[in-house]
Amino acid sequence: MNIHVETDRLLMRDIEATDLEGMYLLDSDPDVHEFLGKNPITTRQQAMEAIEYIKGQYTKNGIGRWAIVDKNTNDFIGWSGLKYEEGLRHFGYYDLGYRLRKEYWGKGIATETAIESIKYGFEILDLKEIGGAADVTHTASNIILKKVGLRFVDVFEYEGELANWYNLTKEQWLEDNDGQS
Numbered sequence: 001m002n003i004h005v006e007t008d009r010l011l012m013r014d015i016e017a018t019d020l021e022g023m024y025l026l027d028s029d030p031d032v033h034e035f036l037g038k039n040p041i042t043t044r045q046q047a048m049e050a051i052e053y054i055k056g057q058y059t060k061n062g063i064g065r066w067a068i069v070d071k072n073t074n075d076f077i078g079w080s081g082l083k084y085e086e087g088l089r090h091f092g093y094y095d096l097g098y099r100l101r102k103e104y105w106g107k108g109i110a111t112e113t114a115i116e117s118i119k120y121g122f123e124i125l126d127l128k129e130i131g132g133a134a135d136v137t138h139t140a141s142n143i144i145l146k147k148v149g150l151r152f153v154d155v156f157e158y159e160g161e162l163a164n165w166y167n168l169t170k171e172q173w174l175e176d177n178d179g180q181s
Helices: 017-027 044-061 109-123 139-147 170-176
Strands: 003-006 010-014 066-070 076-085 093-100 129-135 151-158 161-169
Touching: 003 109, 010 076, 010 109, 017 044, 017 076, 017 093, 044 076, 066 109, 076 109, 093 109, 109 129, 109 139, 109 170, 129 139, 139 161, 161 170
Parallel strands: 093 129
Antiparallel strands: 003 010, 010 066, 066 076, 076 093, 129 161, 151 161
């Protein structure tokens, strides 16, 4: 098991085939997919395809979303982290994202893991900037992106929906954290 981040309550590790049931529970929930095209998965095979896609990102780009696991229960909460994204905007960038099972919403987990992902991106990967996007009507996700330090840049259209674009440079992050990386 490749653990990248450990907090008091969570582990962030590579997603594995053993996460199949958790990924299925996550991505088959229509509420989770409310702002993701309203197209939840319907089979465990689709969940395994998502796992394989993420594992492929680790190989291809050296980074991909990580499983979030409750340290006390070993429960798969969802995923969070960075991935290299080429299709969302007209340029490549490192994207901050998170997706949690509904029973874990409102517990600060997305914020906690986003902060750790940004720290990892700037300190370990030495990225120059990190981007993020959220549907303009997805209040919680927009709040999280701002709360963890990303700055609103503009609104863009993606697959017929409007999304807010956010960005954070390493210099801005260092300033926000008093120069301590």
